Amino acid sequence: MERSFFARNPSTLIFITILAVFTLGVTLLSEGLGVDVISTSMVKTLGKTLCLCLIAIAMDLVWGYCGILSLGHFAFFGLGGYMIGMWLMYERTKAIVVSATAGAPLPPTPQEIRDGIGTQIFGVVGGAEIPPIWYFADSLFAQLALVVLIPGLLALVFGWLAFRSRVTGVYLSILTQAMTLALSLYLFQNDSGLRGNNGLSGLQNLPGAENVPQSLISIYFLWASAAALALGYLLAAWIVGGKFGSVIRGIRDDEARVRFLGYHVEGYKLFVFTVTAIIAAIAGALYYPQAGIINPAEIAPIASIYLAVWVAIGGRGRLYGAVIGAAFVSLVSTWFTGGQAPDIPLGFYTVKWVDWWLVLLGLSFVAVTLFAPKGIGGLFDMLSGRLAPQRHGADLGPDQGSFREKEAEQ
Amino acid sequence: MTRTVILALRAALFWLMAAIAVNAQSPIQDLLQENRAAVEKASRKTIDGVIDELLASGLPQTREVLAKWREKEIWQRKEDGLFFFAKPLPNKNIQLFDIETGDPVGEFDKKAVKQLKPNSGVRSVIATALVRYQLTDPDPRKRAEGLRAIERGPEASHLAALRAAFEGEDDPALLARKQRLERLLTISYDEDSAARVAAIESFTGDLGVDARAALNPLTSTTRKAAAELPTNANIKAVIKPGTARLSRDQAYALLVAAELAPARITAAEKKDALIANIVEGSVAGTPIHTLDTDAARTQAYATLAAAGTVPAEVTAADVDAALAAHVFFDQYDEPDANVTDAAQEALTSISTKVGVNQMFDLALDGLSLASIYFLAAIGLAITFGVMGVINMAHGEFIMMGAYTGYVVQQVIPDYTVSIIVALPLAFAITFAAGVAMERLVIRWLYNRPLETLLATFGISIALQQLAKNIFGTQARPLTSPAWLDGALVFNDVVSISYIRIAIFVLSVIFLFLLLFVLNKTRLGLEVRAVTQNPRMAASMGINPDRINMLTFGLGSGIAGIAGVAIGLYAKVTSELGADYIVQSFMTVVVGGVGNIWGTLLGATMIGSLQKGIEWLNPSNTLAAQTYMIIFIIIFIQFRPKGIIALKGRAAGD
Amino acid sequence: MMKRILSAAVLSAVFAGAADAEIKVGILHSLSGTMAISETTLKDTMLMLIEQQNAKGGLLGEEIVPVVVDPASDWPLFAEKARELITVQDVNVMFGCWTSVSRKSVLPVIEELNGLLFYPVQYEGEESSKNVFYTGAAPNQQAIPATDYFLEELGVEKFALLGTDYVYPRTTNKILEQYLKDKGIAADDIFVNYTPFGHSDWSKIVADVVALGADGKKVGVISTINGDANIGFYKELAAAGISADDIPVVAFSVGEEELSGLDTTNLVGHLAAWNYFQSAESDLNDEFIAAWKAKMGEDRVTNDPMEAHVIGFNMWVQAVEKAGTTDVDAVREAMYGLETPNLTGGTAVMLPNHHLAKPVLIGEIQEDGQFDIISQTEEVAGDAWTDFLAESAVLKSDWKDLDCGMYNTDTSTCVQIKSNY
DSSP, rough: OSSSSHHHHHHHHHHHHHHHHHHHHHHBBTTTTSSSSOOOOHHHHHHHHHHHHHHHHHHIIIIITOHHHHOOOHHHHHHHHHHHHHHHHHHHHHHHHHHHHHHSSSSOOOHHHHHHHHHHHHHTTOOOOOGGGGTTTOOOHHHHHHHHHHHHHHHHHHHHHHHHTOOHHHHHHHHHHHHHHHHHHHHGGGGGOOOOOEEEETSSOOOOTTTTTTTHHHHHHHHHHHHHHHHHHHHHHHHHHHHHHHHHHHHHHHHHHHHHHHHHHHHHHOOOEEHHHHHHHHHHHHHHHHHEOOGGGGGSSSHHHEEEEEEEOOOOOOOHHHHHHHHHHHHHHHHTTOSSSEEEOOSSSSOHHHHHHHHHHHHHHHHHHHHOOTTTTTHHHHTTTOOOOOOOTTSSSTTHHHHHHHHHOO | OOHHHOHHHHHHHHHHHHHHHHHHHHHHHHHHHTTHHHHHTOOOOTHHHHHHHHHHTTTTTTHHHHHHTTTTHHHHHHHHTEEEEEETTTTSSSEOOTTTTEEEEEEEEEGEEEOOOOOOOHHHHHHHHHHHTTTOOSSSSHHHHHHHHHSSOOOTHHHHHHTTSSTOOOOOHHHHHHHHHHHHHHHHHOHHHHHHHHHHHHTTOOOOOOHHHHHGGGGGGEEESSSHHHHOOEEEEETTTTTSSHHHHHHHHHHHHTSSSOOOOOOHHHHHHHHHHHETEEEEEGGGOOOOSHHHHHHHHHHHTTTTOOOOOOHHHHHHHHHHHHHHEEEEEOOOHHHHHHHHHHHHHHHHHHHHHHHHHHHHHHHHHHHHHHHHHHHHIIIIIIOOOOOTHHHHHHHHHHHHHHHHHHHHOHHHHHHHHHHHHHHHHHHHHHHHHHHGGGGGGOOHHHHHHHHHHHHHHHHHHHHHHOOOOOOBOOOOOOGSEEEEEESSSOEEEEEEHHHHHHHHHHHHHHHHHHSSSHHHHHHHHHOOOHHHHTTTOOOHHHHHHHHHHHHHHHHHHHHHHHHHSSOTTTTHHHHHHHHHHHHHHOTTTTTHHHHHHHHHHHHHHHHHHHHHHBBBBHHHHHHHHHHHHHHHHTTTSSSOOOGGGGGOO | OOHHHHHHHHHHHHHHHTTOOOEEEEOOOOOSSSHHHHHHHHHHHHHHHHHHHHHOOOOBOEEEEEEOOOOOTOOOHHHHHHHIIIIIISSSSEEESSSSHHHHHHHHHHHHHHHHEEEOOOOOOOOOTTTEEOOOOOOOHHHHHHIIIIIISSSSOEEEEEEEEEHHHHHHHHHHHHHHHTTOOOGEHHHHHEOOTTOOOOOOHHHHHHHHHGGSSOOOEEEOTHHHHHHHHHHHHHHHOTTTTTTOEEEEEOOOOHHSSSSOOOTTTTTEEEEEOOTTOOHHHHHHHHHHHHHHHHHHOOOOOHHHHHHHHHHHOOOOOOHHHHOHHHHHHTTTTTTEEEEESSSEOOOTBBEEEEEEEEEEEOSSSSSEEEEEEEEEOOOOOSSSSSSHEEEEEEETOEEEEEEEEETTTTSSSOOOO
């Protein structure tokens, strides 16, 4: 231990400071605790953006550092949301049922309360029974544990199967995409017991906090999201900082070589894959109570591809790049699709951003890949003058990175 | 001159008065006017009386009136409520004709008249009534129409009419239909048991839905409970309660329904009884607030029952005794045992055959789905499989092909010609798009496959949104030519639509075309050379840039043609391609990258597997897709390189 | 970047303050994503209605300003946009949503912030929110009459309930199953199948439906298939040569707009049940169609949810004029009992349960993609809680006198004021 963790990672300290200042600033300007400049819906958007930044960090860890282009991390994000959503929904409904039966001539039996909850939750999707997977839904502690356990276990099993049979590169990407598609299709089914297409809703109403206004709840969640993001960033920085980080970067650049050096490549990949899945799940568990509703469309393959887009635009292989990418793209997206961006009249045609935003996003994405593979993060390199050696644009590629470097030197 | 005019006027006046007189006196009009309310608001339930009256009247116009009524060609004049035949004129007015004579009555504004719109239930009742006129009609089409009406709504009276209509039937096809119908009606309506049995036996092994439709009602049973087995009833089987076929609860419910045993007290009734007996905050001495468990409530109820305030609960012993004292059995609704036995036997023979044919049909469906997946994936098999380029915009090329088909149909109204134009045009357009994309984007990224994935994804969302901006979000019609309408029907169980056959043929053509191009032409040789080792190929005088460009164009062009085909069979929307992209990638991966045969096998496996799972769980199609994907994930664990894995140097690594 | 967002927020706050004088109508329909296909039309309808109203001199002397947002078929985004519309844009009323899940997503937000939403699409019922006016059909205004038509008029004895796998078909089919059982149809004679959104491979399901006829009972299909999946379904139906006389299909989600995506020559005679068809004969309808075509193009069609918006908007305008303010509570009080002509020639009445009384129309598909109306009932009062499920039959909704959307008539208590979502 020659230098302290922060001394080795100056960007960590800067990042945490900026995050703290940002959180404080939003709090002071908010409707709930401040001078009411930022509306509650904006606070919620910012809180959700922080959660997206957290899953972007997970994505950067698994893709930018370990070279596994997972197109399925939103599956873990969604599962985390579902796990916490089950408790929120169950408890809120229980409160309603208990208060509704309070005036009845006979006190309700536990079975009657359970039946009442079942009818309330599943009535809209044509059922009344509470499915077995809701077994732990009445316990906050159990569901919080499940937030970590279920996605972690899924990642562990899936990763073990995939890495064991040495599925790599684009095959792995397609396989992870298939996983998230299968999960979303499964959840779309009513029989899955999680209300099918309808998903779980009303999650912003916290049980036991009925009298706390949303303006305050949104601030609390902003704090929680900021804290989770800070911790996630520290964890990620710690993971990539040491020898472990060198090994996974080595795996990214030339997996076979690392294996020949005697490292257990599968174990490293599995660890990174599982840890990032858990980070994603925690991000999801914080995101959906702010969004208010979770349904299977959230984990459709396209969401995970967007995640890769954020990280690529922000700049892979640097943690702050992922955060910047996620925050920038999702906020700009909100701005453009919200109808606030001014139309551009061209005389013969008026460019409406609602219609053209996606075209712009798609094309700018192509442009980033082609002309600025380092993404926005590359700007920081220019500022600090720390330019990487010219490698014909191939420095960050997972496959043949180091191979190319040798070529470049010739 | 003046005289002629006056004469003409007089003639006209006379004619007009005569017309009015006829209107007033026309018996068929009178008959309809008598039943005016029932005719105006025709309902299947109330129309029989009117039709019977019309038929009984024996008026010569009855047939035409019924036929026109069915065709929605009878209109009512609002001012006097009279009924007329009518024909809409080009100037939007309505020309009315008298229903008795068929003479024109005059033109009326659309607002002055009202069309009678019998619903399809009423129309089928009318069609059934018209049968009597049609079976011996000289026009074979009319006779066929009559037979169709009997098939849809058979009645006992049709049996005699059919038998009488055999004679003079010179069309062998119609005669066969008549005979078959006669046998079907014999099963249902003949009085003679032997004739019915003979008719039933003639249908042994018949696959027609109509045959099963006639036989199945004969074997329908009703589950009954009684103190002892009735002697004169046609009983199928005696059932013991407490078995898989009849649980004890079901058996007791049967007894309750037959009022042979007292009903059980439900939890809700118990609760109501307790509430009804609340006295000063307690029930039967138990304070209310303790009644929050089922056990406590049962206890309190038992106390009430002991006091005689409420009926006692049915105990397990009561149930046992009641079940033991009664017999449960399935009784045929058809009293004739000979008939039911014959029907049962015929149905058994049919059901085996139907099972085999259903399997065959399922296999056809699977094959058809496989060919659709193959067609969607085959372009990808070239760009991804052979060149190793991940093209997420492949689905959008399919979509471009489909929209090309739509646009061509807007310009060329003839569906056959437009398809013939659209196929090569779609190829040309997507070929050009593919070449442009390869030149502008992909060639810079050959060393970075993951980034190709992301860049092409960017192109994919841009193209999708562009399609929305240009064509709107509504689905656009892409109609197949008339010769592709309908289905190839083997029998009532096995059939496949022509459009699916066309897609199948198209995918087979492409399979062989590609195999030919890749294996037998110079281009194919060069493609394989460039794919395996671009440098070596270049030093042999092959221009890798050109080859890459052409190969990518070819793969994209095929996607365009696939788009036209898929648009014909499903829908044309901007999301059309996105629906197929993941599936297509999986098809290629499962089949084995770099091999057209592999893609074929992959598509076949995925298509038939999906149909197989659908068959196991017919009420939930989503489940089939989910389990199929899970299967693919597991499959790839065991064969990471797909069904056909390239070996040796061709494998590339 | 943060600075930009903050300044945007400040700016919008300033604008909101300055623009308090005008009346704002929020339009919350997806303009992108899967639902854009249906919802874009409704946005255009609203813009046209607002334009017409402004041409008449606006409302309370003010100009009506539409605020269009795009929730992009993303259900959580519906909640976010609704909150934004109410708190940032300060809209007085919102017209929007299509799918049930989007409505359920918006519900908690508008109940919390006391907003007002007009929901124009036929839906599954079992809900009554204080802040929502349901101008589309409840099950008893569409599904039940259509089923009756099948039972009574067509003599159907065996039912195939085909639906897309989401809330509306699930709940509607649950109600219908119970209703059919009450009518003496055996459980074995009801075949239920759910398919995903955008399903295109229908051959197996169509073959299954044909096979249902094997026991000699007349088969009918009740379709709650949604959106573009219908195109593949009807194409397969036509290819299999199933005529409406053999196996009639009645659809609850297929209107003129959906039919414009396919060739209807082979579908003639199949049915749809709605509260409005473009072919309805009335002067108001002719006017509306003419205005719509003039604005959007000659080939555009009108449909039922558009009529619902027409009724909803006209009622809201009346209510605002009656109340003399756009205040949500005052407008809501003023809504009850209001009457406005509907486009099919009758009168729509707003009931205290926030539903409309509307006629039920059944139409047969014609070759030109229009519907031939073969049955039209009197106005049917929309029922928030269905009478055909035991647990819902005891509930009623009355916001005028009882001030409760979920009132248990057995125990005479209000089960809950807010909705369950």
